[in-house]
Amino acid sequence: MELTIERLSKRYGQQWALHQLSLRCEPGMLGLVGPNGAGKTTLMRMIATLLEPTEGRILWNGQDIHTHGQALRQVLGYLPQDFGIYPEFTGRQFLRYLAAMKGLPSELLNWRVDEVMEVANLEQAADRKLPTYSGGMKQRIGIAQALLNDPELLIVDEPTAGLDPAERVRFRTLLASLTRNRIVLLSTHIISDVEAVANRLVILQEGRVLVDTRPEALLAKTAGSVWSVTVDQATALQLQESYQVSTMVTQMNGITLRLVSATRPHEAAVVVDPSLEEAYLLATSRQTIRA
């Protein structure tokens, strides 16, 4: 299975949401990150056949999805960033409904619904009405519906937004368990989610691919560019104005800053191991400086 994106562009009015974007995806999890408005959701929606490209094309196993959209939908699981529910239904009814709409054979339908409910750990809440579900449960029923047809291509758009930390960890562990034999596209602005589960990282900025690499490669590239220093408040404020600060912790002996910079920002600063978030900050700030 292969997803190929060729010189894809999308324009809203005079604004390019995506511009000449090309990607090739094979089984595994691709983490798509970028600031708000970078074009992540637009890209996801175009791959999910919800939006038409202005230019370029998307190929699924060599077939253009514009003309072979149905072939892609057969193997597509999609969890939108923000989706609605039918308040009249229980969780089980909702999944049965979508399974029927996906055309699952009736002899498999109930069994499959039970299976995805188990995967999403929703068996206990299966017969509760959907409006009684918490945010995390709603996201889990979202991923359960996406798995109904055992998709080869799973698209999840900002799935952990609004979840508490424990739910977020549980959710991304579930996602990680689903990457075998399928392409998973995870769009998020929470870098730690990508760090935890993705084997490929794509950073989008202003509708273009800024970085396309493995997370560990980006970390290696960032080595030597993240610094830690403890200073007084006035110096901290000066550093904050001149450098990209990733963390700032007030302590008894001053303020400890972690700074992202290609050069030593302060004579007391020491190099520390970068986090993926800091690697992301460095990559996007370089682009901003170039711009």
Add this chain to the structure above:
Amino acid sequence: MSITALTASGQQIRSLNKSPRLFLSVMTWELRRFAASRLFWFQALGLFGFLLLLTWALHSPEGIDAVPVGNGVGGGASLSGSVAGTSAGGLLHTLPTVLTVLVLLLPFVTADGVTRDLQRRTHELLMTIPLPTWAYVWGRYLAGLVISLGLALLLLVSLLGMGWLLHLTIAEYPAPEIGTVLLLWTGMVLSATILVSSVGFALSTLLPRLSTLVKAVVMTAWLVGALVIPLSQHGNSALPPPSWYINWDPTSRITARELLSAYAINPNPTTTNETQFQQLILSVENKVPDLAGWFAPHLLLAGASLLLVLIAALAFKRFRDVLN
């Protein structure tokens, strides 16, 4: 959270049901969704109660007073009687009014068949699954139509039920003639139900961003046809409706008014008391209405509205920027 691997074979799960009956599945599930809502049942029950009340309130739509003439009794005491609301003649008085109540509800049942998914943000889930567009649109339409026809059936049941109740409780109130009631219901109520449901659904599907306006336009158009036009012509013989409109009036108000001319009560010289007068009214009010002219056009209007649904299904685009 369980990390159980999915055990199903992808091929097995994706041996998808490509049956042309997929749209029936869409319809069935949409009906199940309605059935799962308590509010829906309360609303249906409320409508049924209101229709019963309305039928009872209109059970005597036309009081008739007459002074017998001829045979030496001219100038005698006047006779009075009334037409039963659930007789053929009575229904020509009452049915357009009852129908208006029903029709004002129908756009809310059918117009949102597709746009409801946009409002509830469920369309992204549905548009990314391998459900053919035609199955989605026709399935949603049929679900709305079935519910609308169910409401129209409630109207029929309320007419017959209240008619029988009045017959059992009021002396000289005739039992409803089931065949005649069914004929008028088919020609006036059934055709109008299909017409309004189809037009509301098709226009909303074609113009999803304007679905509220579509409902308002459908209701306003009906009120103009059922109330404003007939009132503007009331007692104004200088402004007769065009002859074609009498047969093609979808609201049936003007059609019914023209048919009523065959139900005029003219006491003959042998009618000398109220019992005879009421017998005379009975013999006239239960006459089967003349179906020639209007019946087929009403059904044709309903049929034509299905073409509009077909156009909407063909024109429907799954893309989000079109829907939004």
